[in-house]
Amino acid sequence: MTDWIDIGTLADIPQRGARTVQIAGEKEIAVFRTGDDHVFALVNECPHKKGPLSQGIVHGHSVACPLHNWNIALKTGEAQGNDEGCTPTIAVREEGGRILIARPASLKAAA
């Protein structure tokens, strides 16, 4: 069964931006909010050279990595276009205005 961690509200994340969540012993997680207010969570690493995706430009449901401009689909973590690679995603849900992400144990299982 999935455990969910409350990480804050939608308003804590800038629209077309991201914030990070650090859980002890785990890779940093980037939580994105798109222009149409969807929320996605990914490991904060580009599959290319581990660039911090949370610092990239969010457009549509993608983010452009700040290091080499790879475009990563937020939903699947897949690199788009001619680039190949995939960043692990983390399940997210919204409940009563709060954002919840799946607990690391599930993350490990999913990864």
Add this chain to the structure above:
Amino acid sequence: MDFQNNGPETASEEQLFVPSEDVREHLVVVGNGMAGCRAVEELLARDKARYRVTIFGAEPYVNYNRIMLSPVLAGEKSFDDIIINSRDWYSDNNIELIAGDPVTAIDRAAKTVTSQSGRTIGYDKLLIATGSDPFIIPVPGKDLPGVISFRDMKDVDTMLAAADKGGNAVVIGGGLLGLEAAHGLTLRGMKVTVVHLMDSLMERQLDEAAAWLLKSALEGRGQTILTGANTEEIYGDGKVEGVRLKDGTKIPASLVVMAVGIRPSTALAREAGLEVNRGIKVDDHMVTSDPDVLAVGECVEHDGNVYGLVAPLWDMCRSLADGLTDRHTGYRGSVTSTKLKVAGLDVFSAGDFSGGEGCEDIVLRDASRGVYKRVVVKDDRIVGAVLYGDTVDGGWYFDMLKREENVADIRDLLIFGQAFASGGGALDPKAAVAALSDDAEVCGCNGVSKGQVVACIEAGNCSLDAVRATCKASASCGSCTGLVENLLAVMLGDDVQSGPKTMCKCTSFTHDDVRREIVAQNMRSIPEVMQLLHWSTPDGCSSCRPALNYYLLCALPGEYQDDQQSRFVNERMHANIQKDGTYSVVPRMWGGLTNPRELRAIADVVEKYDAPMVKVTGGQRLDIFGIKKEDLPAVWADLNAAGMVSGHAYGKSLRTVKTCVGSEWCRFGTQDSTGLGVKIERMTWGSWMPHKFKIAASGCPRNCAEATIKDFGVVCVDSGYELHVGGNGGIHVRATDLLCKVATEQEAMDYCAAFIQLYREEARYLERTAPWIERVGVDYVKQRIVEDEAGREALRSRFLYSQSFSQEDPWAQRAAGADAELHQPLEPIAIAAE
């Protein structure tokens, strides 16, 4: 130079007009406007050799695009931009152009024409293309100085001169021409009142609902619109001072533009005894009552109709040229449509929308988007359409209207436009353009049909530029650029040669198009740009968003709210991201000067935040590496405390001003290059630019500051300052071009500010000065900065105005707590993994 050249360019005037040895039939054209020249173009396209051609023009210019006078007035285009045929076209085709000398009489018996200056020349065929004259309403004061029409380049010059002085203008006439004049004058800073006799604007093109939307939009832009207003008198003592209406209202004005309509210019033909009704009467081959005299354009009447739009003119010219080359196709009249941009607002109308027996209206209103569409259907066929706010489907409706297509099957979906009604649902612009019929008009400005564009592409023109150069489609206002590009894509697939590249895959517009439209339509935000220019993605991409953010910032200093989410990470974090995700921090050192306090502060920061490396940069600064995102505000606070501000080493902005020690210390130094460098840096720091920008000031020609590979470089000499531009030390090393030499430090600063502003306003985003100068030419830059003194001063003051908003240290703001969330993780989560 070739002194042996005896071509027409060097022939003396007398030689030009002695009867030529050329034995070909002589075609004399009266009128050097759009119709006259287009007719000649069509003729040459059919048979280059058949006629010897002489063209008389009343205006002292080559042939220009009269319908583009509005953008010239609005400042979006220059006269050079709207020239249709340059001098080369006349000489290449051996056409004699007699400009600035109108024809005043025709002697049909002798087959000669006589001009104002007294030239008399003979013709075999005469073509009258005198166009139309503005209608001047017969009110008292109509002849006062300051009362003009809006018809030719001279009128535009008069309006520009009046607008320079500011004040109030009245435009009489709320038709297309009047509203364009009002828009241009508003943009030029005048307070404009439009006086319109009828109850709604553009009543011949728009129904009441669309006219109301248009009126509200124009009022929102600061114009006063008076409908149902009857002009009684134009008053003034020696020059115009205002307009008085029938109801007694007085409107003060230093300029009155009369744009109430046009009437065919027929005086010459009438005096020559040709048959004239409302216009000069012509048959299907544009022949008048005299078989050797033809007429074309707005001055003619064909089958009872007189046309005042450009599209019928193209049809007439084709029939005329066919007739002159013995291919009698014949003109059958034109169904007209109008697709207009009135003051940057999209408006379309076609056919008959007055309603009446048997007519059904299909209407769509979307008030929040400012969209109104109305299609009038009669007997299952479209007879009229009015579109406001979204005119994308205008061409499609018009195409069906002309072909009298039965729309019964798609009636329910008709109003939603082609994409919907064609069943696809998806908006595929390529499918839409592929579905157009061959005679559908693609380019309204130049009257080019889809079939002609297709033929042009088939003839081997594989790029947008080539198509524009050959058949002229999209070469004028550019609003059909997307259509032409889609046609290229449909026909050539991947073989399309990219011309001016579009900004990115989100739009069919180029950088230049977008910048022009941002200013022309007074756009104020990224979503607005994307909405008005039909972006194909919901919120752009990582290429276009930073560019749009910059263009808006540059266009609206002090007003535009910078969009942080549209900036690259370095500009958002005010530091340079490194491969491990940490940042490097470069404090500003003015002109490369520093002192113990600053050096201690840097040393302290390095130790306190455990920075693994400090390095001297190529721009004479110190770069502190390995700072964590969370620590940045604290680092900046410490550096601020020592008096240092952001060095902008991360930005598309002024980076550093590199200096040598100059005359204060150096035995070769000629001027105080260090002091000048500091002053220039104080003036220019903090300015956002299309790309990074580097400056250097060297104290003598030994050039220790390497000023000749900088974007702007100063090399001091005994007698003053050499100013260099467009240098680059990057992948492609480029030495600067010498801009000019100036005598004083102040001039060096002024020229620097003007040059930066020109670059800021005209270069494309991510274009360094070096490729920009290679693109526009150093002569152009010299003309703008060195020769045009007033222009230079205007550029300089625009730069300084913009700087008054940009010289705030972003580090201090962040150190004080602004945007703290950008640096901190969401929650201090201390949950250990289980």
